[in-house]
Every structure is written in C-alpha cells, then in structure tokens.
Amino acid sequence: MNTATGYLDGLLQGQPPASALSWLNQLRANAVDRVAALTVPTTRDEDWRFTDISPLTKFSFQPAQEAQPLAPAAIEPWAIGEAAARLVFVDGIYAPQHSFNRSGIAVENLGAGFTSHAAAVQAQLGRLAAFERNAFAALNTAFLHDGALIVVPRELALAAPVHLLFIATRKHAASYPRCLIVAEPGSKLTLVEDYVALQDEAYFTNAVTEIALGANAQVQHVRVQRDGAEAFHIANCAVSLARSSRYHAVSVALGARISRHNLGVLLAAEGAECSIDGLALIGGRQLADTHTLIDHALPQCSSRQLHKCIVDGAAHAVFNGNIMVRAGAQRTDSAQSSRNLLLSGKARVDTKPQLEIFADDVKCAHGATVGQLDVDEVFYLKSRGLSETAARNLLTYAFGAEVIERIPVASLRQRLEASVLAQTEQRP
Amino acid sequence: MIYQDSKTLLAVRDLHASVNGTEILKGMELTVRSGEVHAIMGPNGSGKSTFAKVLAGHPAYVVTGGEVEFDGRSLFELAPEARARAGVFLGFQYPIEIPGVANSQFLRLAYNTVQAERGKDELDPLEFDDFVREKMKLLEMNPDFLGRSVNEGFSGGEKKRNEILQMALLEPKLAILDETDSGLDIDALRIVAGGVNQLSNKDNAIVLVTHYQRLLNYIAPDYVHVMEAGRIIKTGGKELALELEARGYDWVGAEAEANARASA
Numbered sequence: 001m002n003t004a005t006g007y008l009d010g011l012l013q014g015q016p017p018a019s020a021l022s023w024l025n026q027l028r029a030n031a032v033d034r035v036a037a038l039t040v041p042t043t044r045d046e047d048w049r050f051t052d053i054s055p056l057t058k059f060s061f062q063p064a065q066e067a068q069p070l071a072p073a074a075i076e077p078w079a080i081g082e083a084a085a086r087l088v089f090v091d092g093i094y095a096p097q098h099s100f101n102r103s104g105i106a107v108e109n110l111g112a113g114f115t116s117h118a119a120a121v122q123a124q125l126g127r128l129a130a131f132e133r134n135a136f137a138a139l140n141t142a143f144l145h146d147g148a149l150i151v152v153p154r155e156l157a158l159a160a161p162v163h164l165l166f167i168a169t170r171k172h173a174a175s176y177p178r179c180l181i182v183a184e185p186g187s188k189l190t191l192v193e194d195y196v197a198l199q200d201e202a203y204f205t206n207a208v209t210e211i212a213l214g215a216n217a218q219v220q221h222v223r224v225q226r227d228g229a230e231a232f233h234i235a236n237c238a239v240s241l242a243r244s245s246r247y248h249a250v251s252v253a254l255g256a257r258i259s260r261h262n263l264g265v266l267l268a269a270e271g272a273e274c275s276i277d278g279l280a281l282i283g284g285r286q287l288a289d290t291h292t293l294i295d296h297a298l299p300q301c302s303s304r305q306l307h308k309c310i311v312d313g314a315a316h317a318v319f320n321g322n323i324m325v326r327a328g329a330q331r332t333d334s335a336q337s338s339r340n341l342l343l344s345g346k347a348r349v350d351t352k353p354q355l356e357i358f359a360d361d362v363k364c365a366h367g368a369t370v371g372q373l374d375v376d377e378v379f380y381l382k383s384r385g386l387s388e389t390a391a392r393n394l395l396t397y398a399f400g401a402e403v404i405e406r407i408p409v410a411s412l413r414q415r416l417e418a419s420v421l422a423q424t425e426q427r428p
Numbered sequence: 429m430i431y432q433d434s435k436t437l438l439a440v441r442d443l444h445a446s447v448n449g450t451e452i453l454k455g456m457e458l459t460v461r462s463g464e465v466h467a468i469m470g471p472n473g474s475g476k477s478t479f480a481k482v483l484a485g486h487p488a489y490v491v492t493g494g495e496v497e498f499d500g501r502s503l504f505e506l507a508p509e510a511r512a513r514a515g516v517f518l519g520f521q522y523p524i525e526i527p528g529v530a531n532s533q534f535l536r537l538a539y540n541t542v543q544a545e546r547g548k549d550e551l552d553p554l555e556f557d558d559f560v561r562e563k564m565k566l567l568e569m570n571p572d573f574l575g576r577s578v579n580e581g582f583s584g585g586e587k588k589r590n591e592i593l594q595m596a597l598l599e600p601k602l603a604i605l606d607e608t609d610s611g612l613d614i615d616a617l618r619i620v621a622g623g624v625n626q627l628s629n630k631d632n633a634i635v636l637v638t639h640y641q642r643l644l645n646y647i648a649p650d651y652v653h654v655m656e657a658g659r660i661i662k663t664g665g666k667e668l669a670l671e672l673e674a675r676g677y678d679w680v681g682a683e684a685e686a687n688a689r690a691s692a
C-alpha cells in the first residue's frame with residue numbers, strides 16, 4: 001500500500017470547477033496527472049533528507065469553499081502603511097473588500113487576470129515553476145484559481161510596495177496561493193509576500209510564486225512567513241532574470257510547525273544580479289527548511305546570499321544552498337554565507353552549501369558557520385550591568401537584525417524587528 | 429588623591445585564580461580606598477588583565493583562593509552584572525565588537541539598568557540621546573559613533589574612547605582601566621585622561637593598568653604597583669613609575685627576591 005500516493009489523491013478533492021478557458025483546464029489537468037504520478041516526498045529523497053514531512057499526512061486538509069468574513073480591524077495589525085496596493089486572501093480565497101489598488105498598474109486577482117491579461121498569464125503561468133517532478137507545485141497548479149497577478153509595465157518604477165497578504169483562519173484548511181509577477185523591461189517593483197494566521201490549529205499552505213524580470217527590471221521581494229504554530233507551509237518560488245535585471249529577496253521565516261521554502265533563481269542573461277537573504281528564527285518543535293538554487297546560466301552575472309538561522313528549543317533548521325555555474329557562465333561572481341546560531345543543546349541545524357561549477361573564470365566564495373552566542377560578547381554586556389537574559393536576547397536579536405535590516409519597507413522592517421525582539425525575549 | 433576620611437572600596441587578600449587549569453594570579457594583595465588613583469604596571473603576561481577580568485567576573489577565570497571585598501561586600505557573591513550595578517567598571521584592554529547592536533541602544537540599556545539599580549530615573553531614547561551627546565562632547569567624540577554597531581570597525585583609539593564614554597555614563601565607584609592609554613594618539617590621550625580626571629572624586633577610585641609613565645603625567649597616581657608572575661612585588665609613589673621607565677623591571681624582581689631571602 002502506498003499511503004503517500006493515496007494522501008495526495010485525497011488532497012485533490014475540492015478542486016475548482018472547470019473554467020471556460022481551455023488552456024487553463026489543460027494546465028490543471030496536466031498538474032492533476034503529475035499529482036497522481038508523484039508521491040509525498042520522504043526522507044529517502046535526497047532533497048528531503050533532513051525534513052520529515054510525514055506529519056502532514058496525519059491530517060486531512062480541504063480547501064475552503066468561501067472566504068471567512070473578516071472585520072477590517074482583523075487585518076489592521078498587518079497593514080503596511082506605505083503600500084500602493086494590497087491583495088488579501090483569506091484561506092486562499094481572494095477577499096476584494098480588504099484589497100485595494102492605488103498603484104495605477106495591474107495588481108489583481110489572478111482569477112480575473114486569466115482573461116484580462118490572458119496573453120501574459122498564458123505565456124508565463126507554470127513556465128517558471130515546473131511541476132513535473134514537484135508534487136507540491138503540481139498540487140498548487142491543479143488548484144489554480146485565486147491568486148495574485150502583478151504586471152509592471154515597461155519602464156515604470158513603482159516606488160511604493162505592493163502587499164500580498166495571505167491570512168489563515170480555518171482549522172484543517174488547505175490553501176494554494178499562487179502569485180505571478182511580470183516585471184516588464186526597465187520596470188521597478190517592491191513586493192511583500194506575507195503569510196499570517198488568525199489561529200493556531202493545523203492548516204496547510206502550499207504556495208507557488210513565479211517572478212519574471214525583463215531586461216533591466218528591478219524587483220525587491222520580501223517574503224514573511226509568520227504562519228500559525230501548527231501550520232504546514234510549503235512554498236515554491238521561481239524567479240527568472242533577463243539581461244542586466246536585478247532581483248533582491250529577503251525571506252523571513254518565523255512561524256509554522258514545518259515549513260519548506262524552495263527558491264530557484266535563474267540568471268538567464270548576461271549582467272543579471274541577485275541577492276537572496278534569509279532568516280529563520282524558530283524554537284519549540286519547529287522545523288524550517290530553506291532550499292535555494294541560484295543558477296548562473298550565462299556569463300557575467302553576480303549573486304549574493306546570506307542565510308541565517310536562529311534555533312532554540314528542540315527546533316531544527318535546514319539550509320541547502322545550491323549555486324550552479326554552468327559551462328560558459330564565465331566571469332560569474334558569487335558569494336554565499338550560511339550562519340547559524342544554536343541557542344539550546346537540543347537545537348539542530350543542517351546546513352549544506354552546494355557549489356557546482358562548470359566554468360573556469362569564476363569567483364565563488366562560500367562559507368558556513370554554526371555556533372553559540374559568543375561568551376566574550378555576553379560578558380562584555382554583563383560587565384555593563386545587563387542581565388544574562390538581556391545580554392543573550394540582545395545578541396540574538398542582533399544576529400537576526402542583520403537580515404531584517406535589509407528589508408526595504410520601513411514599517412515592516414520596524415515591526416519585524418520588534419517582533420523578533422519579542423520572540424527572543426519569550427525565551428526563559 | 430589620598431583623603432583622611434576615605435573608606436576602603438576594594439580589599440584583595442591573597443587572591444589566586446586560574447584559567448584553563450593554569451594558575452595566573454598567585455597571592456594578589458591590593459587595598460584601594462575612596463578618592464585614590466592606583467597604577468598597576470608590570471611586564472607582559474604578569475597577570476594584570478587577568479586580575480582586572482577576575483574582578484569583573486569573566487567566566488573563563490576560576491578563583492581558587494583568597495577573597496575580595498568591594499564596598500563592604502564579598503565581590504565573588506555577586507554575578508558580573510550585579511558587580512557592574514554595584515559600581516565596578518572594567519575598561520577593557522581589548523573592547524569587544526558586537527555587530528548588529530547599535531552603540532546608542534547598548535549605551536542606553538546599560539545606563540538605564542544601572543540607573544534603575546540606584547533608584548534613579550531611566551531615560552527614553554530621545555532624552556538619552558541629548559544626555560549622551562553631552563558626555564561625548566567632553567571626550568570630543570563624533571556623535572556618528574552612536575549609530576554604529578558597538579565597537580565594530582572602530583579604530584583602537586576609538587574603542588578606548590568608547591570605553592571611557594561608558595565609564596562617564598555609568599559613574600562607577602571603582603574603575604579599572606586596562607591599558608586605556610594603549611593605542612591613543614597624543615591628543616586622544618590628553619582628552620581621555622582629562623575625562624578620567626573629571627570623573628575622579630573623593631567617593632570613587634581608579635585603578636589604571638598601564639605600560640607607560642606618559643599616562644601618569646596626566647593622571648597622577650597615589651600609588652604605583654609592580655606586578656610580576658601573578659603578584660604585586662613592589663609598591664611605591666608616582667616616582668616609582670619614572671624609575672621603572674628609566675631602569676625597566678629586572679631590578680624590581682631582583683630586589684623582591686633579595687627581600688624574600690632576607691625575611692626567610
């Protein structure tokens with residue numbers, strides 16, 4: 001008996017009704033086929049070696065059929081004052097009454113975008129986030145309905161951020177957030193992808209985000225995962241960069257019982273640049289897994305990556321950072337650093353930088369450290385009167401702040417700094 | 429300065445301490461009374477910094493014998509942070525860099541912690557900012573150092589000034605300044621020494637660890653001690669520093685040995 005196969009089939013229940021668009025039905029049907037052929041990964045799969053996702057299969061998750069009505073005040077805590085546009089999704093369902101768009105560009109529900117931006121959507125959707133061998137991306141694609149569509153027109157620079165807010169309210173709900181972002185040549189966008197919860201029971205978020213940058217486009221992508229304590233959060237994000245475009249990502253993972261973030265960045269043309277920074281701050285029994293792939297496919301691209309994990313309690317952080325430099329990708333300039341702070345004897349981190357270099361004229365630096373708080377730093381603070389706890393909290397906070405400081409949205413940055421400080425102070 | 433009605437702030441009796449199982453302090457004796465300035469000199473590796481860190485409570489050092497009384501209490505019963513709050517201040521020979529912690533945040537936390545202990549008002553960030561800028565003026569420190577991470581990328585001299593700034597904020601009863609003069613240029617030495625002199629009064633005391641008599645031109649010591657192999661082997665007035673500068677340390681050791689033989 002293959003329970004894993006059976007489990008995915010069970011998840012397929014409650015799919016959206018057939019669309020009038022045949023290409024969409026076809027795409028979903030292809031995805032359903034792949035779901036049927038694939039199984040829930042196990043720790044025997046190289047890619048899931050350190051992350052046992054089997055607790056997911058103990059629950060039966062179903063998609064919500066309608067959005068839970070929420071008072072505006074319920075959204076307020078997560079509001080980003082600077083935002084030019086906001087799309088809110090409640091348990092995966094678009095909530096227009098909480099959304100607004102003052103940006104002057106297309107920021108809309110993907111469900112509407114299927115027809116309003118048919119050409120762009122049809123050309124891009126499912127192109128970057130391949131689901132052939134990825135059961136979770138396939139599942140998400142099988143459920144294609146609501147989601148975020150952003151199209152930034154050529155040469156347009158949107159200074160204010162666009163906020164995509166995904167709120168989990170229902171116990172045992174499955175949601176399949178989907179985002180498609182097209183930054184046309186020469187455009188600029190700041191995007192905040194934000195996962196939050198109003199409850200602490202188990203639920204399942206399975207997100208896919210695709211971002212296509214045209215030549216010279218610039219996208220700053222902030223991703224905040226602050227899901228509920230019992231949540232399962234799986235995300236696949238695929239980004240492609242055209243000539244001389246720039247992609248800067250900051251991902252912060254604070255929530256969920258088990259989270260897995262796959263981020264693939266394809267440097268698909270000369271002169272493209274990316275920076276990918278991440279912070280996981282976890283405790284208790286949490287597991288946070290980040291897998292990244294930076295694919296230097298063409299010459300003269302640069303990539304920077306700083307990934308930090310702060311692990312307390314019996315929590316477990318996983319980082320796998322693959323940097324691929326393909327044959328012919330000369331003058332690649334890449335630097336990766338994985339730094340990890342273990343705050344308890346039972347905390348665990350598995351970090352694996354993975355460089356695959358098939359070109360000879362390249363500059364690739366990488367390093368990984370795992371450590372505890374520095375005794376001399378703690379002592380220095382105590383010698384100035386700070387208590388042991390205050391000293392440790394301050395140092396822990398400082399360790400994480402290096403990543404949070406890179407968030408280009410001031411109000412969100414300040415709020416996250418405060419919540420990281422609060423989270424470090426919760427520890428006894 | 430030596431005052432008639434002074435009280436004993438620090439009494440160190442037969443102190444022994446080890447690091448990694450090696451005994452470094454071997455019978456340290458020192459009495460410091462309020463109002464006094466003491467200088468401790470001595471060759472590299474004689475245990476001066478070890479002594480300073482033992483007083484501040486660094487966890488790497490294990491006290492294996494003797495006792496230390498500070499302001500009427502047993503020092504070793506207090507955790508390092510409690511010592512700081514009670515008025516012990518160590519100016520580090522090598523101040524620690526703490527990336528990610530803003531100097532202003534650190535200084536305010538330290539200041540407020542000590543203020544609270546003394547039953548005095550804490551300052552909010554704006555009030556503190558005004559207050560600390562005034563103190564920085566005394567030390568001719570650029571306010572830009574508030575926005576930077578604690579000591580990160582500071583030059584040697586800048587770190588030392590930041591130490592004295594902390595001393596100025598915390599107003600300790602006993603300040604142990606471990607080679608605060610090393611790494612200071614001539615102007616900085618004058619400024620830092622001026623700051624220390626301003627902070628010095630009849631209720632507090634200062635222990636200067638130094639290699640150079642030059643500092644003592646600015647901060648006049650009441651006593652000069654020579655430390656060697658974990659003990660104080662000679663104590664004199666400020667003229668001793670001049671003599672050491674001229675003659676080095678060898679003769680002090682020889683004299684101590686001769687004295688020991690004579691008394692045996």
Ligand SMILES: Nc1ncnc2c1ncn2[C@@H]1O[C@H](COP(=O)(O)OP(=O)(O)OP(=O)(O)O)[C@@H](O)[C@H]1O
Nearest residue numbers: 447448452471472473474475476477478479488521
């Ligand atoms: N953590 C440690 N581990 C091993 N040895 C140590 C440690 N700390 C100090 N020591 C040793 O203790 C001795 C005294 O060191 P200390 O730093 O106290 O000397 P010092 O008098 O301050 O010298 P300097 O004038 O060079 O600053 C030295 O031999 C030093 O190597």
Ligand SMILES: [Mg+2]
Nearest residue numbers: 476477478521
């Ligand atoms: Mg020393």
